[in-house]
Amino acid sequence: MKGCPFGSHRVIEPKGSLPQAAQRIDNTPRISDNEILIDVQTLNVDSASFTQIKGVCGDSEEAVAAMITDIVRSRGKLQNPVTGSGGMLIGRVAEIGSLLKGRGLETGDRIATLVSLSLTPLMIERIEKIHMDKDQVDIRGKAILFESGIYARLPEDMPDRLALAILDVAGAPAQVDRLVKPGMNVAIIGAGGKSGLLCCYQAKKKVGAGGRVIAVEYSPENADRLSRMGLADHTIVADATRPLEVYGKVKEVTGEALCDVVINNVNVQVTEMSSILITRDGGIVYFFSMATSFARAALGAEGVGKDITMIVGNGYTRGHASLALNILRESAVIRELFERLYV
Amino acid sequence: MKGCPFGSHRVIEPKGSLPQAAQRIDNTPRISDNEILIDVQTLNVDSASFTQIKGVCGDSEEAVAAMITDIVRSRGKLQNPVTGSGGMLIGRVAEIGSLLKGRGLETGDRIATLVSLSLTPLMIERIEKIHMDKDQVDIRGKAILFESGIYARLPEDMPDRLALAILDVAGAPAQVDRLVKPGMNVAIIGAGGKSGLLCCYQAKKKVGAGGRVIAVEYSPENADRLSRMGLADHTIVADATRPLEVYGKVKEVTGEALCDVVINNVNVQVTEMSSILITRDGGIVYFFSMATSFARAALGAEGVGKDITMIVGNGYTRGHASLALNILRESAVIRELFERLYV
Ligand SMILES: NC(=O)c1ccc[n+]([C@@H]2O[C@H](COP(=O)([O-])OP(=O)(O)OC[C@H]3O[C@@H](n4cnc5c(N)ncnc54)[C@H](OP(=O)(O)O)[C@@H]3O)[C@@H](O)[C@H]2O)c1
Ligand SMILES: NC(=O)c1ccc[n+]([C@@H]2O[C@H](COP(=O)([O-])OP(=O)(O)OC[C@H]3O[C@@H](n4cnc5c(N)ncnc54)[C@H](OP(=O)(O)O)[C@@H]3O)[C@@H](O)[C@H]2O)c1
Numbered sequence: 001m002k003g004c005p006f007g008s009h010r011v012i013e014p015k016g017s018l019p020q021a022a023q024r025i026d027n028t029p030r031i032s033d034n035e036i037l038i039d040v041q042t043l044n045v046d047s048a049s050f051t052q053i054k055g056v057c058g059d060s061e062e063a064v065a066a067m068i069t070d071i072v073r074s075r076g077k078l079q080n081p082v083t084g085s086g087g088m089l090i091g092r093v094a095e096i097g098s099l100l101k102g103r104g105l106e107t108g109d110r111i112a113t114l115v116s117l118s119l120t121p122l123m124i125e126r127i128e129k130i131h132m133d134k135d136q137v138d139i140r141g142k143a144i145l146f147e148s149g150i151y152a153r154l155p156e157d158m159p160d161r162l163a164l165a166i167l168d169v170a171g172a173p174a175q176v177d178r179l180v181k182p183g184m185n186v187a188i189i190g191a192g193g194k195s196g197l198l199c200c201y202q203a204k205k206k207v208g209a210g211g212r213v214i215a216v217e218y219s220p221e222n223a224d225r226l227s228r229m230g231l232a233d234h235t236i237v238a239d240a241t242r243p244l245e246v247y248g249k250v251k252e253v254t255g256e257a258l259c260d261v262v263i264n265n266v267n268v269q270v271t272e273m274s275s276i277l278i279t280r281d282g283g284i285v286y287f288f289s290m291a292t293s294f295a296r297a298a299l300g301a302e303g304v305g306k307d308i309t310m311i312v313g314n315g316y317t318r319g320h321a322s323l324a325l326n327i328l329r330e331s332a333v334i335r336e337l338f339e340r341l342y343v
Numbered sequence: 344m345k346g347c348p349f350g351s352h353r354v355i356e357p358k359g360s361l362p363q364a365a366q367r368i369d370n371t372p373r374i375s376d377n378e379i380l381i382d383v384q385t386l387n388v389d390s391a392s393f394t395q396i397k398g399v400c401g402d403s404e405e406a407v408a409a410m411i412t413d414i415v416r417s418r419g420k421l422q423n424p425v426t427g428s429g430g431m432l433i434g435r436v437a438e439i440g441s442l443l444k445g446r447g448l449e450t451g452d453r454i455a456t457l458v459s460l461s462l463t464p465l466m467i468e469r470i471e472k473i474h475m476d477k478d479q480v481d482i483r484g485k486a487i488l489f490e491s492g493i494y495a496r497l498p499e500d501m502p503d504r505l506a507l508a509i510l511d512v513a514g515a516p517a518q519v520d521r522l523v524k525p526g527m528n529v530a531i532i533g534a535g536g537k538s539g540l541l542c543c544y545q546a547k548k549k550v551g552a553g554g555r556v557i558a559v560e561y562s563p564e565n566a567d568r569l570s571r572m573g574l575a576d577h578t579i580v581a582d583a584t585r586p587l588e589v590y591g592k593v594k595e596v597t598g599e600a601l602c603d604v605v606i607n608n609v610n611v612q613v614t615e616m617s618s619i620l621i622t623r624d625g626g627i628v629y630f631f632s633m634a635t636s637f638a639r640a641a642l643g644a645e646g647v648g649k650d651i652t653m654i655v656g657n658g659y660t661r662g663h664a665s666l667a668l669n670i671l672r673e674s675a676v677i678r679e680l681f682e683r684l685y686v
Contacts, residue, residue: 006587016588017585018643020616021639021643116646118646148647243360244359270364273363287637290637293637295427295428299363299427299658301658302457302514302657302658303349303461303491305493306657307659309654312637312641312654313641314641314644314645314652316645317650
């Protein structure tokens with residue numbers, strides 16, 4: 001039997017929707033001819049979702065385990081009911097539907113799914129361990145990948161947890177690679193975080209000697225770490241929720257030219273206006289942050305008469321997984337830091 | 344005295360924010376040297392906001408008037424506390440700050456503001472009339488335009504209400520003009536509405552004989568009207584909240600090629616996935632609809648492995664006002680319909 005390539009055949013309610021918008025999907029671990037069955041090893045819970053869960057559970061590992069089990073039991077997928085977000089997983093291919101055979105994937109291969117857990121059928125048999133500080137959960141269980149679902153083979157030259165952490169945000173540096181050209185002024189807001197550091201690296205590589213990478217970071221410690229890593233030409237310490245402060249400090253660096261491309265990687269709300277103000281007329285803002293408000297961005301740019309292109313951070317860009325993993329191979333300082341933080 | 348070009352000097356709370364994000368701004372009708380004072384004639388309330396207000400007030404004109412007065416009294420601007428949106432206004436220039444003189448605008452000129460009412464200082468002296476079916480409110484009052492605020496002179500060759508209705512959505516056809524190229528397949532979702540019709544017209548003009556404009560419209564009556572107006576090559580009747588239905592019907596027209604550019608002009612939620620599915624890999628979705636959810640768009644595209652560019656509908660594009668008004672001069676069928684609906 002062949003299912004819908006987007007997985008609509010597993011939607012229980014509401015009918016007519018796709019798995020991501022669905023309230024509840026069928027997580028039966030029996031695949032149709034165009035699905036892939038995965039033995040799950042570790043879940044990487046989306047940062048916004050895990051923060052919300054920990055908030056409710058008061059840092060108790062048992063309560064977190066119970067809440068995750070509960071979500072998956074009632075929805076058939078790990079989609080946080082409050083944030084709507086999911087995360088991703090790593091595991092081993094258990095079975096490949098007949099229609100997807102011979103496409104380069106074999107049973108036993110170790111992969112990371114690159115589609116959100118918010119739409120991935122998941123069945124948890126047992127929770128093995130919760131890594132409270134890494135947003136990761138080791139489990140025994142099964143997941144299903146639809147025909148349209150994307151995945152990456154896990155690399156042999158780095159720990160799984162490291163690959164998992166990187167792959168979660170792989171879309172961001174890949175978009176930087178696409179949008180940034182030699183000689184540009186590029187600002188990265190939330191530059192000291194996981195996706196921010198990868199974006200700084202890729203932007204530095206693309207702008208070349210004639211361009212400039214301006215890192216905007218909230219905490220003085222992380223800004224200092226960033227400077228020492230040599231990943232930006234200028235590091236600005238500022239609160240991205242205060243647009244005039246950010247605007248003033250960026251103008252000290254760029255003058256009236258402002259930035260050609262701005263990448264927003266923060267994890268807090270109301271930072272749209274900072275991004276907009278520091279972008280030059282005709283420039284581009286790439287909102288990778290899931291805390292972005294569509295209306296605030298749309299009305300905000302109009303409100304200051306800025307003719308700029310604002311892009312929604314699509315988590316998928318062709319080649320994003322290998323591009324992001326390659327950064328770890330190229331940059332010893334980033335690898336060293338990320339091993340410390342995420343492994 | 345010179346104020347902040349973005350109007351931050353009028354923010355009462357929270358300090359550090361800009362007028363759009365502010366809870367409350369100072370609407371005192373005394374201008375600084377880089378502001379413009381306007382004698383307001385009519386407010387065009389954003390469709391989402393007016394619908395919400397009418398919902399609460401149960402279609403009573405008096406209650407609507409009281410609610411609008413109340414919002415403006417407490418916030419210093421007409422920003423709907425629920426939807427966050429505003430609208431725009433037309434009026435006559437009452438006074439020009441000394442630093443903005445000699446830039447082509449004169450006292451007495453009739454203009455429409457092109458920045459949202461959600462950030463425009465407004466003082467209502469009296470509500471003259473509420474046009475319940477046109478989302479418009481005639482008032483006596485004053486408004487302030489900041490230095491960064493944009494406006495358009497009201498045209499002499501059409502009724503004010505018509506110009507006001509068109510200018511409200513001028514950003515959409517201007518973006519179509521920028522994104523659409525000859526020979527493309529272009530879909531307009533919500534094609535039968537105000538912005539949808541303007542987008543169809545502009546798309547038809549740009550794709551030329553080798554391209555196709557596909558209109559997706561909800562109600563059979565409006566779809567029929569659209570077909571008779573000759574503004575699309577194909578008209579599809581479908582519910583944009585049902586992605587597989589829309590996908591199937593668009594594929595009947597385009598085959599596997601799908602659409603190069605998709606413009607979303609609907610006024611209801613959960614239509615992101617329809618827009619994403621009908622876009623070809625490498626194509627563009629332009630979300631003009633203010634009912635767009637950032638997270639649903641970002642996770643939705645990733646979920647089906649679509650490497651597409653999704654753009655936030657910036658209300659401002661250079662030259663958008665004259666482009667939109669010119670459509671009314673060029674197209675007799677659109678002008679005739681809009682005169683009937685909005686004047
Ligand atoms: N679009 C997608 O597909 C996708 C996929 C994955 C993740 N995301 C989103 O991407 C964002 C970043 O993820 P991540 O894993 O890189 O997060 P992260 O490592 O937690 O980094 C967040 C960064 O934002 C900074 N920040 C916080 N508040 C700030 C403020 N007021 N001003 C300036 N900077 C501030 C943090 O600085 P401090 O460390 O100094 O606090 C940190 O550098 C999140 O919103 C996440 O949801 C999107
Ligand atoms: N980004 C910006 O700066 C900006 C500025 C102004 C307005 N907007 C937004 O743009 C959108 C359109 O505004 P407008 O004035 O053109 O609105 P409108 O005239 O009310 O048109 C809305 C259209 O959406 C259609 N629609 C509703 N539900 C649908 C469904 N389930 N499937 C398919 N089509 C459906 C309607 O069809 P029926 O008539 O058959 O119901 C109608 O054709 C609104 O969301 C508005 O907030 C954005």
